[in-house]
Amino acid sequence: MCGLLAVWGRRLGLFLGLCFLVVPGVAGADELNAGDTAWMLTATALVLFMTLPGLALFYAGLVRAKNVLSVLMQCFVSACAMTIVWIGWGYSMAFDTTGMSEGTMNLNSFVGGLGKLFLSGVGADSMTGTIPETVFITFQMTFAIITPALIAGAFAERMKFSAMLLFSVMWSTIVYAPVCHMAWSGPGGFFWDLGVLDFAGGTVVHINAGVAALVAAIMIGKRRGFGQVPLPPHSLTITVIGASMLWVGWFGFNAGSALAANGSAGMAMLVTQVATATAALTWMAVEWIKHGKPSVLGIVTGAVAGLVAITPASGSVGPMGALAIGFVSGLCCFWGATTLKQKLGYDDSLDAFSVHGIGGIVGAILTGVFASESLGGLGLSKESIGAQLGAQSISVIFTIVYSGVLSFLILKIVDVLVGLRVNEDEESQGLDLALHSEQGYNMEL
Numbered sequence: 001m002c003g004l005l006a007v008w009g010r011r012l013g014l015f016l017g018l019c020f021l022v023v024p025g026v027a028g029a030d031e032l033n034a035g036d037t038a039w040m041l042t043a044t045a046l047v048l049f050m051t052l053p054g055l056a057l058f059y060a061g062l063v064r065a066k067n068v069l070s071v072l073m074q075c076f077v078s079a080c081a082m083t084i085v086w087i088g089w090g091y092s093m094a095f096d097t098t099g100m101s102e103g104t105m106n107l108n109s110f111v112g113g114l115g116k117l118f119l120s121g122v123g124a125d126s127m128t129g130t131i132p133e134t135v136f137i138t139f140q141m142t143f144a145i146i147t148p149a150l151i152a153g154a155f156a157e158r159m160k161f162s163a164m165l166l167f168s169v170m171w172s173t174i175v176y177a178p179v180c181h182m183a184w185s186g187p188g189g190f191f192w193d194l195g196v197l198d199f200a201g202g203t204v205v206h207i208n209a210g211v212a213a214l215v216a217a218i219m220i221g222k223r224r225g226f227g228q229v230p231l232p233p234h235s236l237t238i239t240v241i242g243a244s245m246l247w248v249g250w251f252g253f254n255a256g257s258a259l260a261a262n263g264s265a266g267m268a269m270l271v272t273q274v275a276t277a278t279a280a281l282t283w284m285a286v287e288w289i290k291h292g293k294p295s296v297l298g299i300v301t302g303a304v305a306g307l308v309a310i311t312p313a314s315g316s317v318g319p320m321g322a323l324a325i326g327f328v329s330g331l332c333c334f335w336g337a338t339t340l341k342q343k344l345g346y347d348d349s350l351d352a353f354s355v356h357g358i359g360g361i362v363g364a365i366l367t368g369v370f371a372s373e374s375l376g377g378l379g380l381s382k383e384s385i386g387a388q389l390g391a392q393s394i395s396v397i398f399t400i401v402y403s404g405v406l407s408f409l410i411l412k413i414v415d416v417l418v419g420l421r422v423n424e425d426e427e428s429q430g431l432d433l434a435l436h437s438e439q440g441y442n443m444e445l
Contacts (some may be wrong), residue, residue: 031132032202039261040131040139042242046252047142051149052079054249058242058304059153064349065441066232066430067157073436074156074164080150081165086173092116094140102187109190111178128416134368140180147205150171150375154213155220158427162418170211171408176404180204183395195381195388196395197371199268202258202312202364203399210357211400212407213348219411220420222347224427234441236296241363243290250307254314267378268314270308275326279306282330298334301355305333308359312366317377321370328361331333361396368392 056075060068082090096112116122119137125135148168156162182190183198191198198204223231231238254272258265283302288294309329310322317325336354348354368388371377382388414420421427426434433439 002397015270022355023212024399027048032132033129033260036260036262037132037135038266040135040256043252043256044139044142046249047139048079048145048249050246050249050253051142051146052077054150054242054245055146056242058236058246058300059156059350060175061235061237061239061242062153063156064231064235064430065082066432066439068234068432068440069436069438070161070431071152071156072440074152075149076393077161077165078152078168079145081144081169082148082172083141085169087119087137087146087289089114089117090144090172090177091119091137093139093173094144094180095185095186097185100185102193103186104188105190109188109193110121110182112181112185116259129260136259138292139259142269143180143201143205143253144172144176147176147209150209150352150356151213151216152351154217154348156349157422157431158223158349158421160419160422161219161431163414163420166418167216167410167414171407174221174410175406176204176208179208179399179402190398191395194391194394196363196391197316197381197388198312198395199315200254200311202360202367203395206308206311206356207358207364207396207399207402210353210355210360211403212350214357215407216344216411217346217348217353219408219415223349224424226347227345233297240296240300243303243442246248246304247307248284250276250311254311257315264315264378267318271314271317271319272310274322275310275313275329276303276318278323278326278335279303279309279330282327283334284332286331301351302330302334303335305329305355305359309333309358309363310365312360313370315378316367316371317371318375320376321366325366325372326368329359332362333359361400364392364396365389 011164039300052075058069059075063071083220092114093112096115097108098113098115099108122133122137124132124134128136148171151168151171152164185205191203196203211306225231251269255265255269258268259394280299280303283305284294284299287298306326306329310317313321313325318354328426333355336358337351341348341351341354341409368380368391369375371380371388372385373379380388382391411420422431422434430439
């Protein structure tokens with residue numbers, strides 16, 4: 001009797017198992033996966049950690065003591081303001097795919113619809129792949145938070161807080177959300193249909209922000225005393241702490257962009273580490289050879305350059321490609337922060353363009369080379385390296401022009417409305433006291 005029950009028990013188990021295999025939706029792509037969701041919750045927290053406190057401390061250590069609070073405030077308000085922009089209209093403009101069709105170019109190839117304004121239709125049971133849409137929204141929100149905060153490094157110590165806030169809101173709406181849509185919204189998006197490989201934000205975040213930073217630095221003008229008196233960082237200790245937090249948080253940035261706990265996330269994490277270490281050592285070596293001593297500021301800036309450059313490539317290249325990208329980005333970003341900036345004479349206070357703009361361009365272009373399986377990559381989206389380089393180059397050029405022109409126009413509008421720059425007395429006093437009536441340090445540098 002017991003044997004008969006065991007036989008029928010096994011048969012019943014097999015029958016139920018087959019039922020679950022064939023019932024639609026039981027193991028479908030839109031079923032919640034607890035492992036993927038847990039990873040994406042973690043990755044989201046890591047990316048927010050990049051801005052608060054990572055980027056905030058990285059930038060705060062690089063300015064003079066009388067401007068520390070102003071930089072911290074800019075990063076903090078970005079987290080607050082961009083949250084409201086994102087849930088209000090940014091997410092809809094970036095990821096509403098209404099009217100999109102693969103291979104058909106129309107307005108919706110460049111910007112999303114307004115069907116998800118204020119997250120209309122999004123509920124606790126809404127899904128994006130195997131994770132809740134709410135998690136996807138928040139993950140993408142952290143990218144929207146850090147991108148305008150990166151730009152602040154170019155105009156540190158001299159831009160009005162009101163101007164910075166107004167510019168950030170307008171820029172994230174008019175520039176960031178459309179570029180995000182072109183790259184990541186799916187079939188029908190301009191960059192997507194071109195076959196552009198941008199896994200975690202070479203165009204969307206770094207070239208976009210870097211070009212805007214360069215335009216802002218030129219339009220606002222140089223800091224008082226720039227090129228005449230030293231304007232040294234007040235605390236490299238704080239900068240190193242911030243850079244270390246950026247490095248850790250960047251694993252969420254890149255590996256999280258897989259949107260799942262899978263092999264793609266694992267490879268993205270590995271190549272991120274490899275490229276970052278390589279770029280940091282490259283910058284250190286070049287500086288050591290050129291100036292006779294390696295600097296702390298140099299190695300941490302090189303690390304950030306490597307993080308930037310591997311971002312678009314992190315889902316497409318292997319470890320050897322990461323080595324190459326890290327090496328080239330270390331060289332190019334060092335050249336940008338020293339030779340290029342000196343020759344052109346612009347005052348990019350914290351090297352936002354040199355690191356993010358140039359690093360993003362290097363990474364986006366080299367993705368088209370090292371994604372090739374013949375070079376250890378995970379595969380091109382086009383038929384050859386040449387064709388892939390063509391697609392990557394179009395996306396880079398388009399982003400440079402789009403971000404550059406619109407950033408210029410937005411800054412002009414902001415200047416008319418509230419003025420861009422503080423007056424000479426306020427700049428001399430320091431923005432902490434002049435704009436916030438507070439002081440982070442008792443001494444000024």
